[in-house]
Amino acid sequence: MIELKDIEFHYREGPFSLRVPALTIERGEQVAVIGPSGSGKTSLLNLIAGVLVPDAGEVRVGDNVLSRMDDAQRRAFRIARVGMVFQEFELLEYLQVWDNMLLPYRIHPALRLDEETRQSIRTLAERVGVGNFLHRFPRRLSQGERQRVAICRALGTRPDLILADEPTGNLDPATSQTIVDLLLEQAEHREATVLMVTHDHGLLDRFQRVVDLKDFPELDMEGGP
């Protein structure tokens, strides 16, 4: 379960600030986060991931109170329990698809890459339709294929929380539907909670709940990310 209580956050530079009095997301829930540009959707995801630390309030994910953890603990939490999917895919151009999928295992000593894990990632790649591209570089893939690889990277560590920041922002409508379906299906298969920021209202019916940042009366929307 994710719980945000009395969250206050602002960037050092700029007038932007975000207030979330209370937000609870149940384990396994699939939630879309919407809101106008600059309303703080990405900041909200980053607070839940532990990338950002609130100025006040508490972020709790399961038994972990992120707001009380130090940087190393939050990173360890993130790599072990959170899968992140980005709008621009953020694949490393110099790594082949397979190495991109294994990236979390390469950058954190806490994750062990054994044969069973390799096999499960290989199976996942087959399931999302990139099993034949494992030794290609990202530049030789279509946008949709790249996002599939990014999803594999996010799910490869078997996270129980998936945070997706406008993963369909660069995709055509048909591909967007496929990617979201794929993401939600795989998350459900793994009983993972999903929080996905989107501008595409056509995708909202696929989610169990929609959180609109406009609904937070305390939310200050003066601008910012």
Place this chain on the structure above:
Amino acid sequence: MRDAFRLALAYMRYYIFRTLILVVCITIALLLPAAVNVLVKYYNRVMIVRAETTPLILGAPGSPGDLVMNTLYFKGRVDRRLSAVELKAAKDAGLVTVIPLHVGYTAQKVPIIGTSLDYFAFRNLRAAAGTLPQVLGDVVLGAAAARNLGMRTGDRLLSDQEKLYDISSTYPLRMKVTGVLADSQSPDDHAVFVDLKTAWVIEGIGHGHQAAETVKDPDLMIQAIGHNLVMSGAVVEYNEITGDNIDSYHFHGDPNSFPVSAMICVPPDAKSGTIFKARYFQNESVQAVVPARVVGELMDIVFRVKQFFDANFIMVLVSTSLFLVLVILLTVRIRRREFETLFKIGCARSTVAAIQVAELVLILAVSLVLAVGLLGGLFWYVVHVRMLLTG
């Protein structure tokens, strides 16, 4: 750290041209000062060792540097030469072993050194195959010279004609290779050695031809004045000394005037050496030179010039280091988004730094290995192929 190196290697392989440019820049910056340093030290050692093992040289007045270079390394020419009368005088003093040297002629561009058997003993040169020169017309090859000429015992070596289009000049002499010297890692490896008298034949002071008494064609005799017979140029002159014609070889002119380039003088003890040297103090027709002193002065100049190069290389290293820092800073800037993604996924900033350090280490390691390899290759090339000083 292994994964940091794996990622660094993947990055370097993907951006291979960027990597190569960096590697080439660093390799050159490392190679240049190292090469100059190693080669100067090598030449210094080669030159000093040879000079220090040669106690004293007698030569005609002129540049001591030229005399030493000509006598020790068979390089260049001396302006003036000594004559056999000075050789005899030095020998007659009875204080030192006198080894004459006749340098200046070549066979297929390889220097021909006319000397006595004492030279081989003095330089610890022994024949790896065959024998040392025994009679007029014999030649023994230095190890490298034999390799380069592709010759061995029993072959024939022709001396080079001094002036190709001068038909009145001395004919080249065809010499019999009687031996090949063992490798000595010295300039001797790149020369061929003959007896002093053979050198004089090559120079044209001595020659052999059909005996005038045996000439039956009266047209070949131009004039007879008492015992002196003036023969036509059509009389057969030998260009190879053989058992059959060796007795016909003779020298013209005053034997006391026959030239030698220099003499190496080896005293049995310090006292004899000092007395002998004193004889030539302020001598106007002969100069006595201690090679170690001359080479030492020469190397002093080289090392002074090298200091300028050293300063230059330090500046090159500094500018290359700054260039490298700039590249790293720019890389960090270009890859900021990539690093941010890594951080968001859960990578520590220290791991990102480790990836960068791994890249730097790999580039430096490859450059270092390349520089060492090239330095080794260059050293081998200079020592064995170019033979700048020894050849």
